[in-house]
Amino acid sequence: MIINNWYVAAQSSDVVDFPYRTRMLSCDFVLFRNNDKNIVCLSDVCCHRGGSLGRGACLNGRVQCPYHGWEFGSDGRVELIPSLGPDAKIPRRARVDSYPVEERYGLVWVFLGDMPEAERPALPELLPEYGDETTWRMTRLQRDWNVHWGRLKENLADASHLFLVHSFGKHLSPEMEIFPVEETEWGVRIPQTYGQKPDENSQTAVNAPKAKVQRDKSSVLIEISVIGMIQKNTQLMSSGYNQIIWNALTPIDETHTRHYNLHFRNFQMDAKHDESMKKTIDWGLQEDADVIDFLQPPMTPRNFSDEMFIEPDGPEKAYREKALKLGRELGTIDWRRKRDIAMEKTLVIPSPARREGGSWLHDTVPLL
Ligand code: FES
Ligand SMILES: [Fe+2]
Missing domain, CATH: 2.102.10.10 (Rieske [2Fe-2S] iron-sulphur domain)
Structure with missing residues (x-):
């Protein structure tokens, strides 16, 4: 910690x-x-x-x-x-x-x-969308995990588990496209673009009103900050249905972590959809918990050679390196x-x- x-x-x-x-x-x-x-x-x-x-x-x-x-x-x-x-x-x-x-x-x-x-390291401003109620509808969630903060943080950066662990990821290809990871002052960022057509059958697309702004490509930006223990995932979809998943993690102790989540959506903006949106997010997090609660060893190993990293694990590896580096500078x-x-x-x-x-x-x- x-x-x-x-x-x-x-x-x-x-x-x-x-x-x-x-x-x-x-x-x-x-x-x-x-x-x-x-x-x-x-x-x-x-x-x-x-x-x-x-x-x-x-x-x-x-x-x-x-x-x-x-x-x-x-x-x-x-x-x-x-x-x-x-x-x-x-x-x-x-x-x-x-x-x-x-x-x-x-x-x-x-x-x-x-x-x-x-x-003091300044808390990076990664959430200019906060307070913009014309574009976004926001919900707030808090959850306690029985896991080490590093294990959870890496799970939030990990894209290669989505197709298997998550019900929302069942349509995704297990094969990963590799995007370069950029190091920042406070952590890492991974900009990604996808050329595929919007999925007409996705639950979001079916339930949402017709989107106003459509794009040729979808973009996903993952920003992970050791400072503030923040992870932000900005998804701007070619369909026009956008969402931002923002998370801050606070280690309670070595094996328990408090998770603060802010979720922004540009669809189903009416407040009556908030509860079902929160249930969907919590469902996804529970799918993660069912796997990461059982990881061994409970704490993220300090030696990279204790686990096997392959190319698609780039974001998690880059984040772990940055966390170890800043941990040495700030105090662990x-x-x-x-x-x-x-x-x-x-x-x-x-x-x-x-x-x-x-x-x-x-x-x-x-x-x-
Ligand atoms: S006043 Fe705090 S322990 Fe006595
Ligand atoms: Fe997950």
């Missing part, structure tokens, strides 16, 4: 009047809104004696620990210790890590790492050592304030 990266921590609508507790990179976090209604993300573990702040309350724009009532402000510092009284001097160590937060696409993004703002958690230590010691993801020094109660996660 990579630190110094942006991860979706919640839907914006999850963070309302009470603390929202969530687990990312095998550590716990609490989200709440301060008095300015801005979302704050703190390490969940109280620096007093280990209470879970996410199980506490929102009070005076702060979060209150449910055990002895210490109140934490937006910067993670304790602002009130009830047992010492309101005028007591608060010890400097009485603080937890506070992480940078950005709201985008109705999602709460948190930067889990200690890089100062100037050095040593899960073995973390697991050993974490039974009797709280380990947290370092936040930017750690670079300013000072004394902290909790140690940070060991890195490879």
Whole structure:
């Protein structure tokens, strides 16, 4: 699991009047809104004696620990210790890590790492379609997987399983056309064009109203970003029926992943089709789960020679290489050592304030 990266921590609508507790990179976090209604993300573990702040309350724009009532402000510092009284001097160590937060696409993004703002990788803007309600109808889906994030991410980049695993892929040829993979600053992109005629019998074509814009060729653009753990699939079909499948993955721990999906379509734009569209997407994801839940080893191997890559696996291989490279640059958690230590010691993801020094109660996660 990579630190110094942006991860979706919640839907914006999850963070309302009470603390929202969530687990990312095998550590716990609490989200709440301060008095300015801005979302704050703190390490969940109280620096007093280990209470879970996410199980506490929102009070005076702060979060209150449910055990002895210490109140934490937006910067993670304790602002009130009830047992010492309101005028007591608060010890400097009485603080937890506070992480940078950005709201985008109705999602709460948190930067889990200690890089100062100037050095931080920027979340790539891969979704200019968001908010364009004239062209697109959007649905939102969230799903938890019992798989390692790398296994899921590679599955989303993998086109050679579609003909076999998916009911929507039954008409596809198993033989793959190979398209060059381009490396980008944040990951990889694979532009593809197909010359075939639109499939008149596809469910979409049958159910959809007549498309306005038809093209000679269909194009599919796959963009995979390690930064933000995003995968976007833009399908502009010769039939004129277009869709965009956008995914962001957040590792919960080594073998569980939270998946945020935004789906855009330019057909069946009426809201009454939303539920059936979501069911169709979820059905497809379940078809993946029925296969990838059983992959061995559970985590993506770090050695390429532990698996066989053939030419059609190019996108997955390029993505894995990029993830390993950025993981080395940004920092990768040593899960073995973390697991050993974490039974009797709280380990947290370092936040930017750690670079300013000072004394902290909790140690940070060991890195490879
Ligand atoms: S454990 Fe949080 S206030 Fe005591
Ligand atoms: Fe799939």
